Amino acid sequence: MVDDLYRRVVLDRYQAPVHRGPLADANATASAHNPLCGDEITVRARVEDGHIAEVAWEALGCSIVHASADMMADEVQGRQPDAIPELVARVGAMLAGSDEAADALGEIGVFRSVRRYPARVKCALLPWKTLAEALAASHSEPRA
Amino acid sequence: MIETKTLRADFPIFERLVHGKPLVYLDSAATSQKPQVVIDALDDYYRRYNANIHRGIYTIAEEATQAYEGARQKVADFIRAPEAAEIIFTRNTTESINLVAYTWAQQNVRVGDEIVLTEMEHHSNLIPWILLAERTGAVLKHIPFDSDGYLDLDAARQMIGERTKLVSIVHASNVLGTINPVREIARLAHEHGALVLVDGAQSVPHFGVTVADLECDFLAFSSHKMLGPTGVGVLWSRREILEAMPPFLGGSEMIGQVYLDHATWNELPWKFEAGTENIADVIALGTAVDYLARIGMDNVRAHEIELTEYALERLGEEPDVHLYGPRDPQRKGGVIAFNLADLHSHDVASIVDRDGIAIRVGHHCCQPMMRKLEVPGTARASFYIYNTRDDVDRLIEGLDHVRQVFGIARG
Numbered sequence: 001m002v003d004d005l006y007r008r009v010v011l012d013r014y015q016a017p018v019h020r021g022p023l024a025d026a027n028a029t030a031s032a033h034n035p036l037c038g039d040e041i042t043v044r045a046r047v048e049d050g051h052i053a054e055v056a057w058e059a060l061g062c063s064i065v066h067a068s069a070d071m072m073a074d075e076v077q078g079r080q081p082d083a084i085p086e087l088v089a090r091v092g093a094m095l096a097g098s099d100e101a102a103d104a105l106g107e108i109g110v111f112r113s114v115r116r117y118p119a120r121v122k123c124a125l126l127p128w129k130t131l132a133e134a135l136a137a138s139h140s141e142p143r144a
Numbered sequence: 145m146i147e148t149k150t151l152r153a154d155f156p157i158f159e160r161l162v163h164g165k166p167l168v169y170l171d172s173a174a175t176s177q178k179p180q181v182v183i184d185a186l187d188d189y190y191r192r193y194n195a196n197i198h199r200g201i202y203t204i205a206e207e208a209t210q211a212y213e214g215a216r217q218k219v220a221d222f223i224r225a226p227e228a229a230e231i232i233f234t235r236n237t238t239e240s241i242n243l244v245a246y247t248w249a250q251q252n253v254r255v256g257d258e259i260v261l262t263e264m265e266h267h268s269n270l271i272p273w274i275l276l277a278e279r280t281g282a283v284l285k286h287i288p289f290d291s292d293g294y295l296d297l298d299a300a301r302q303m304i305g306e307r308t309k310l311v312s313i314v315h316a317s318n319v320l321g322t323i324n325p326v327r328e329i330a331r332l333a334h335e336h337g338a339l340v341l342v343d344g345a346q347s348v349p350h351f352g353v354t355v356a357d358l359e360c361d362f363l364a365f366s367s368h369k370m371l372g373p374t375g376v377g378v379l380w381s382r383r384e385i386l387e388a389m390p391p392f393l394g395g396s397e398m399i400g401q402v403y404l405d406h407a408t409w410n411e412l413p414w415k416f417e418a419g420t421e422n423i424a425d426v427i428a429l430g431t432a433v434d435y436l437a438r439i440g441m442d443n444v445r446a447h448e449i450e451l452t453e454y455a456l457e458r459l460g461e462e463p464d465v466h467l468y469g470p471r472d473p474q475r476k477g478g479v480i481a482f483n484l485a486d487l488h489s490h491d492v493a494s495i496v497d498r499d500g501i502a503i504r505v506g507h508h509c510c511q512p513m514m515r516k517l518e519v520p521g522t523a524r525a526s527f528y529i530y531n532t533r534d535d536v537d538r539l540i541e542g543l544d545h546v547r548q549v550f551g552i553a554r555g
Binding site: 006007011015036037038039040060061062063064116119120123 | 487488489490491494495505506507511514520526549550551
């Protein structure tokens with residue numbers, strides 16, 4: 001049921017996000033735009049001593065973008081930037097249908113139900129891809 | 145008036161369920177559904193007389209040629225074009241506009257010449273001119289629209305002048321629904337010697353458009369929005385303009401005499417139809433045009449006005465529904481853009497989809513318009529001959545469902 005997706009996965013984080021907003025001392029930033037639906041997102045990270053200390057995001061997008069970004073910010077805290085591409089690939093695999101990937105993702109695994117809304121898969125993935133891009137380009141200037 | 149109940153039986157798609165519910169299709173501005181006769185016309189060509197056209201000596205090639213050229217005549221009659229040779233088949237409205245940009249405009253537009261568009265154009269009537277401006281140094285100008293979604297004609301009078309070479313405008317907006325005063329703008333343009341292109345993608349399927357009424361020089365529209373198959377567009381222009389234009393795509397069919405290093409061009413309309421044409425789909429467009437003509441375009445328009453009026457009234461009663469565009473159903477097509485509370489339109493569409501309701505959301509290929517409206521996107525319901533008041537009621541119920549899911553009160 002669509003209600004389940006929204007009730008279980010999306011609504012808490014959409015209505016009461018924890019990590020939305022600017023991030024002081026960010027040293028990795030990327031912005032992305034989805035030309036198909038017009039969604040825009042900026043993800044900022046602060047990397048300290050080889051670990052992700054904090055992630056914050058700002059977006060003009062649907063509730064799935066918001067919820068995915070907010071839960072991602074929790075999930076990646078304390079991880080090494082080098083580990084992020086593999087994690088993003090796993091999120092991609094989950095959204096493409098892999099239960100194994102979903103099981104391995106812990107709390108993020110609740111996004112597996114987005115599979116039943118193929119048009120929304122890109123919404124769930126957008127924050128992850130943007131974070132990966134931010135970390136890959138870190139130490140470069142934030143882009144508009 | 146249209147007997148919607150009996151007419152819906154002509155469209156096999158309405159037999160299916162979506163998520164266990166009867167399909168409520170409110171996206172005809174994106175593409176229309178197809179009646180059985182159109183589907184049959186495709187099938188009939190492939191089963192009975194599939195052959196390449198124009199140079200075949202044998203019977204089925206002759207049948208295919210007659211059906212293809214017969215469809216051209218039907219389309220010409222439908223928009224009251226003076227002659228069938230002025231109907232060029234393309235792939236879609238976008239290709240029709242690009243054809244003009246790469247031939248007539250390429251030949252006639254110089255550095256500093258002006259092309260006047262509007263702020264409510266679909267990307268298909270923006271990008272070809274941006275590309276032309278990059279190639280030629282032409283200057284683009286845009287007639288603004290006001291907060292009700294109407295074009296500012298005073299601004300148009302200021303903008304259209306001696307430097308204007310072309311005015312290219314949408315007849316009916318695919319988002320706001322606004323029906324623009326094309327003839328008035330065409331007269332302004334012609335006073336200054338400029339030509340006028342009309343994007344009829346959202347008007348020709350719905351209004352009974354004739355080229356004489358519009359007083360335009362080019363008219364572009366698509367088959368798939370008027371009950372026909374995808375893959376066919378139409379460009380109409382006057383014979384003298386088309387004859388003076390260089391060819392668009394080169395290849396077979398569009399030629400007269402060919403030598404190794406030069407060639408002459410075929411007569412109209414084939415000069416602009418290089419390669420094997422989209423034979424089956426053009427023939428089926430002819431069938432779609434017959435179907436619409438039988439219903440009568442006045443009846444189509446009256447049905448859509450009634451439905452739009454009802455939908456505007458119902459949606460207008462919802463305090464948290466924000467409507468965009470004209471509120472006068474006489475001055476707009478059957479297209480209603482809206483947002484629910486502060487929700488993103490994709491969330492609204494996903495939830496109503498589970499109730500079997502198909503609406504389109506996002507920027508509707510009008511990013512500059514969205515910027516002006518200061519929204520990332522809107523939801524859009526659009527109507528055609530097969531829609532009913534019941535469809536509107538189902539949409540209203542669907543919006544209630546969205547509110548429940550998001551835990552927001554109506555209002």
